[in-house]
Amino acid sequence: MNNIIKSIKVAFLFCSIMLLSCENILEEKVYSELTPENFLSSASGKTSVLNSAYGSVQFKGFPAFFFSPYTSGEQWNRGGSIEAEITPLSNFTWDSNLQWMGQSWSAMYNAIRDANIVIDNSQSGSEADKKLLAEARFVRALSYYFLYKWFGPTPLIISSTITDFNIPRSSDADMKAFIEKEFSEAIPILPASQAQYGRATKGGAMGLLCKFYLNTKQWQKCTDIAKQILTLSNYELNANYKNIFGLAYEGNKELLWVTPASPQAGHNLVALTFPTDYPLPYPNNQVFAARSYFFDSFINSFEEGDLRRQMMVTEYTSTAGKKINLLGVDQTLSYKFEFDPNAVGATQSNDLPEVRYSDILLSLAESLNELNGPTQESIDLINKVRQRAGIKPVLLSNFDKDGLRKHILKERSWEFFAESKSREDQIRHGVFISSAIARGKNAKPFHVLFPIPLTEINANPKLVQNEGY
Numbered sequence: 001m002n003n004i005i006k007s008i009k010v011a012f013l014f015c016s017i018m019l020l021s022c023e024n025i026l027e028e029k030v031y032s033e034l035t036p037e038n039f040l041s042s043a044s045g046k047t048s049v050l051n052s053a054y055g056s057v058q059f060k061g062f063p064a065f066f067f068s069p070y071t072s073g074e075q076w077n078r079g080g081s082i083e084a085e086i087t088p089l090s091n092f093t094w095d096s097n098l099q100w101m102g103q104s105w106s107a108m109y110n111a112i113r114d115a116n117i118v119i120d121n122s123q124s125g126s127e128a129d130k131k132l133l134a135e136a137r138f139v140r141a142l143s144y145y146f147l148y149k150w151f152g153p154t155p156l157i158i159s160s161t162i163t164d165f166n167i168p169r170s171s172d173a174d175m176k177a178f179i180e181k182e183f184s185e186a187i188p189i190l191p192a193s194q195a196q197y198g199r200a201t202k203g204g205a206m207g208l209l210c211k212f213y214l215n216t217k218q219w220q221k222c223t224d225i226a227k228q229i230l231t232l233s234n235y236e237l238n239a240n241y242k243n244i245f246g247l248a249y250e251g252n253k254e255l256l257w258v259t260p261a262s263p264q265a266g267h268n269l270v271a272l273t274f275p276t277d278y279p280l281p282y283p284n285n286q287v288f289a290a291r292s293y294f295f296d297s298f299i300n301s302f303e304e305g306d307l308r309r310q311m312m313v314t315e316y317t318s319t320a321g322k323k324i325n326l327l328g329v330d331q332t333l334s335y336k337f338e339f340d341p342n343a344v345g346a347t348q349s350n351d352l353p354e355v356r357y358s359d360i361l362l363s364l365a366e367s368l369n370e371l372n373g374p375t376q377e378s379i380d381l382i383n384k385v386r387q388r389a390g391i392k393p394v395l396l397s398n399f400d401k402d403g404l405r406k407h408i409l410k411e412r413s414w415e416f417f418a419e420s421k422s423r424e425d426q427i428r429h430g431v432f433i434s435s436a437i438a439r440g441k442n443a444k445p446f447h448v449l450f451p452i453p454l455t456e457i458n459a460n461p462k463l464v465q466n467e468g469y
Contacts, residue, residue: 040121043128050132053114053139054198057146058259059107063100065269065352065420067150067450072422072432073439074298074413076330080290082272092441095451096469102453104150108143109157115140116160134189138200141182145212148175149424152449152466168462176216183209192234197251198260203234207256207355210363215424219367226364229256235357237388241308245336250351254358258351263344270337271346277318281339286346294332294417301410307390308414311336334418353419358385362415366408373401382408385415405429444468 039045063085069075070089077086088094094101118136122129140158147154153175155167170178183205190202206229213222229235238244238254250258261267271287274280278287294312302309313335314327326332340348365381376396383393399407409429413422426432427448436443446468457463 040117043132046118046121046132049114050118050136050139053111053118053136055265056107056111056114057139057143058198059103064104064146064150065267066100067104068420068423069292069418071436071447072426073295073435074417074422075292075294075334077290077292080272080288082288082290086290090441092436092443092447096454096457096465098450098453101150101450102455105147105453105456108147111143112140112157113160115143116158120160130189131191134186135200137182137186138190138205141179141186141205142208144175144179144182145208148179149215150450151452154452155460155463166460166462169464179212180209183212192232198258201234201257203229203232204257204355206232207360210360211355214363214367215428217370217428219370222363222367223371226360226367229360230364235360237357237361237384239388241388242311244356245338245350245353247338247340247350254356255351255353256355256357256360258353260351262349263340263342263347266340266343266347266349267352268346268348269352270339270343270348270350273333273337277320277324278316279319282341282343284341284345285339285343288346291331292334293326293330294334295330296327296332298413298417299327299332302414303391305390306414307388308417336418356416358388358415359421361385362408362412366405369401369404369408374399374404378404382411385411389414 040049066086066089070077070086071092073090076090077083085098085100088098115136118132119140122133122136144154144156153170153172156170156175156178157165157167158178186200187202187205187209190200190205192202194201206225210222210225210229213219213225234253235256236253238249238252243249244252244254268288270285272290273292274287275291276287276289280287299309299312299314311334313333315323315325317323337348337350340350342349361381361384365378368375368378368381374396379394379396379399386393394407406429409425409431412425416422416425423432426435432448433443433445436447446466449466451466451469452463457465
């Protein structure tokens with residue numbers, strides 16, 4: 001018996017030693033310049049969080065890019081698994097379960113969360129903190145601007161220290177005032193240019209604020225800031241329309257703000273445009289089964305000689321050597337974003353424009369018309385864009401106020417096709433619903449807003465769903 005007890009004691013001691021040894025082996029030593037104590041007090045730590053905020057707000061560039069062309073009737077889609085998301089957008093049958101809406105809501109609030117962390121930890125008053133603070137406020141304003149365009153007023157979360165996230169929606173007036181304040185107070189601090197491409201600049205913030213004023217019909221404020229932008233030396237019309245979007249010309253002076261992309265963190269817009277029998281220019285390119293088309297009525301609406309129409313593919317010779325005619329069967333393709341020689345399969349690095357200089361010109365022309373009716377100043381602004389397109393100028397004598405308003409909407413459709421602008425333009429002009437009805441869609445007035453995602457409604461009992469959903 002004593003021998004058995006001794007054996008048990010020895011075994012117990014051996015197991016204890018082994019367990020202690022295992023604990024030491026499994027302990028992971030973390031090597032980092034950033035410790036919990038200094039992470040949010042160091043410039044590098046706060047910059048890392050800010051980069052995360054940029055990444056989230058730029059993520060919206062892909063799924064939300066489709067919210068506009070298919071709801072406005074600018075384009076239509078056929079084929080591929082993506083059709084399950086696009087068909088409800090085209091047919092006005094979307095609901096609060098549509099995946100892309102939930103993704104875009106989450107991406108914006110992820111950006112807001114990270115921006116709030118940077119803001120709450122950048123109050124020292126140092127020059128470095130002032131710059132971080134301005135950039136974080138820019139990202140926060142941009143996120144709320146997108147949310148407002150899609151869903152209307154949403155909960156305003158402006159602190160990283162709150163513990164109760166069951167916050168009701170803000171009022172319309174409060175949300176608009178907040179977006180305006182954030183952009184306005186960031187503008188004087190933001191630099192005219194950044195060493196790192198894709199970060200917030202003074203011109204980018206001014207351009208986005210100009211578009212916010214335009215889409216909320218604050219005509220005088222839109223006029224004032226647009227005129228300020230025209231005095232900046234950083235921006236001008238690119239002489240060649242095609243080059244605005246060319247991979248070799250990214251960062252050109254027409255672009256105030258873009259959603260930047262790379263082959264590693266880009267988008268699939270080109271792969272979702274061209275058919276599988278289209279001859280791909282580079283061996284690393286890839287396309288999907290889904291295609292995005294323009295209607296013949298839009299292609300035929302361009303004036304004779306319009307250079308912008310040249311960025312449409314109306315026919316091609318297939319990989320089988322067959323000539324395929326696209327015009328005449330509502331299947332014209334956009335080539336505004338070219339194939340990327342450095343693409344990683346279907347993922348391309350074409351930057352997606354958010355605000356261009358020509359947008360500022362046409363926004364100013366529109367706001368001037370809304371304030372004063374047709375003037376030579378607004379006509380001259382329109383003609384700058386038309387001249388670049390290679391078409392003859394329009395004349396002041398041809399328009400009354402309503403006529404010029406309708407013409408500006410057409411000018412915008414020709415200038416900004418495939419840039420996800422048509423939905424907001426049609427809503428602002430009051431034709432979004434009527435145009436959809438004319439296309440045979442069961443569109444209702446409440447469709448000017450998307451539904452708050454059902455996951456958010458279920459998570460927050462204080463959220464009230466948009467009317468009609």
